[in-house]
Amino acid sequence: MPKNNNFRLPSLKDAQIRTKETVKIEHNLFKLPEPTRNLGVGRKFFLRTYGCQANERDSETIAGILLEMGFTRTDFEEEADFILLNTCAVRKNAEDKVLGELGMLKKLKTKNPDLMFGLCGCMAQEEEIVQLLLKKYPQVDLIFGTHNIHRLPELLYNAMMTKEKTVEVYSKEGEVIENLPVKRFGKHKAWVNIMYGCDKFCTYCIVPYTRGKERSRLMNDILAEIQELKDTGYKEVTLLGQNVNAYGKDLDIENGFATLLEEVAKIGIPRIRFTTSHPWDFTDDMIDVIAKYNNVMPAIHLPVQSGNSGMLKIMGRRYTSEEYKSLYDRIIAKIPNCTFSTDIIVGFPNETDQQFQDTLDMVDYCKYDLAYTFIYSPREGTPAARMEDNVPMDVKSERLQRLNEKVGLYSNMNNQKYVGKVVRVLVDGLSKKNDQVYSGYSEENKLINFTGSQVQEGDIVKVLITDVKSWSLNGEVVE
Ligand code: SAM
Ligand code: SF4
Numbered sequence: 421m422p423k424n425n426n427f428r429l430p431s432l433k434d435a436q437i438r439t440k441e442t443v444k445i446e447h448n449l450f451k452l453p454e455p456t457r458n459l460g461v462g463r464k465f466f467l468r469t470y471g472c473q474a475n476e477r478d479s480e481t482i483a484g485i486l487l488e489m490g491f492t493r494t495d496f497e498e499e500a501d502f503i504l505l506n507t508c509a510v511r512k513n514a515e516d517k518v519l520g521e522l523g524m525l526k527k528l529k530t531k532n533p534d535l536m537f538g539l540c541g542c543m544a545q546e547e548e549i550v551q552l553l554l555k556k557y558p559q560v561d562l563i564f565g566t567h568n569i570h571r572l573p574e575l576l577y578n579a580m581m582t583k584e585k586t587v588e589v590y591s592k593e594g595e596v597i598e599n600l601p602v603k604r605f606g607k608h609k610a611w612v613n614i615m616y617g618c619d620k621f622c623t624y625c626i627v628p629y630t631r632g633k634e635r636s637r638l639m640n641d642i643l644a645e646i647q648e649l650k651d652t653g654y655k656e657v658t659l660l661g662q663n664v665n666a667y668g669k670d671l672d673i674e675n676g677f678a679t680l681l682e683e684v685a686k687i688g689i690p691r692i693r694f695t696t697s698h699p700w701d702f703t704d705d706m707i708d709v710i711a712k713y714n715n716v717m718p719a720i721h722l723p724v725q726s727g728n729s730g731m732l733k734i735m736g737r738r739y740t741s742e743e744y745k746s747l748y749d750r751i752i753a754k755i756p757n758c759t760f761s762t763d764i765i766v767g768f769p770n771e772t773d774q775q776f777q778d779t780l781d782m783v784d785y786c787k788y789d790l791a792y793t794f795i796y797s798p799r800e801g802t803p804a805a806r807m808e809d810n811v812p813m814d815v816k817s818e819r820l821q822r823l824n825e826k827v828g829l830y831s832n833m834n835n836q837k838y839v840g841k842v843v844r845v846l847v848d849g850l851s852k853k854n855d856q857v858y859s860g861y862s863e864e865n866k867l868i869n870f871t872g873s874q875v876q877e878g879d880i881v882k883v884l885i886t887d888v889k890s891w892s893l894n895g896e897v898v899e
Pocket of ligand 2: 618619620625626627662698
């Protein structure tokens, strides 16, 4: 067991170092050490996840580990013996939510002094956040980062036995660790990591610091995982990475992502999605594979961030607005039914009215089905955080509102095209709002609410679209 008081704190400076060193892939590293094996027996854990799909997938690993230690899961904080928040650092408001939550949960400790609080994920990788937690949030007992989830049993044991704060965050990513336990939260849809980390260093983004350098999993490991998911009845996999189309570069696989996608398609699982794909790495071979296989879904998340080439250059995105449009045109030419979603940042330092107008023009060009839109949030340690910013907050907010109005317009317009058409829907279950109505997603990633009889969760059914809303479609089963 590690000694206590042996704090290992993060450093953003160390986290930005990239070396050519090949990353080790460990297949047999994880084993529950003897004293941790039954640590959870008679105890419950509560796990809350913030942020992106990478965090969702990490939480499935964390839950898998805790269940192996004998814990049971609860959805109620008041019942828990261990509360763990898996956090996101991508914008300040994501962090504020977590800090607020920590404040609210504090009172539970007065009722149950043995209650353990843990914080992990991207916030744990930030120096200033860990310092803040140590100073102002004494209720937090355990902090660990994104690179040492496999160390959770020892760290939790240490914190519980010594009743002293335990902090272990690696700044440098370690090995790729295979065969960690996993408790999948979905019964028919699964996340599959194909790579970790990001080497793009967009100037506004904290992810390359919190998630480390790009490391690909071996193709055989990924294919074996997907084969097993198919064999156990899963209908859909989403291939995950900050930059899925950089897959294989570190393993010297030529055309890595297109090759992997084709091999995954051949397994024959009914639906394959992937996220996120960076426009710079999006090859024509990828487009051909998506077009060729019916089980690769025609829905692409293609973050644009800005429609202005000057702004894109300062953001470090590596493409111009013309190159992005040309990529969009090439995709649509080969996959005419493809839907597009995107991410857009407004109010980047010194963004002019004209530059913002170019972003609106880009939305007019691509007519996105969905856009995640954000006001720029400075992240300590990134180059953009050192840029002076002359755009007042009310201008940023007004731009966000104008952008959202336009996005809503196109979403609605695109949805109208489906009225009278039949789409294939993977059934998630009964709708959260109405227990007479089912919900699920079409191949194009449209949320469909529909009625029908003898419908089962996990079925793929044909639905006739009768009516549309801005963000969903209504229909009835026709088969
Ligand atoms: N790897 C993905 C990519 O390149 O598009 C995205 C990862 S990031 C978690 C998701 C989105 O958050 C980004 O596409 C960007 O729009 C947004 N984002 C990242 N850093 C941001 C910041 N400092 N302020 C506002 N939005 C930010
Ligand atoms: Fe962040 Fe850019 Fe990497 Fe996406 S590609 S995670 S936006 S640095």
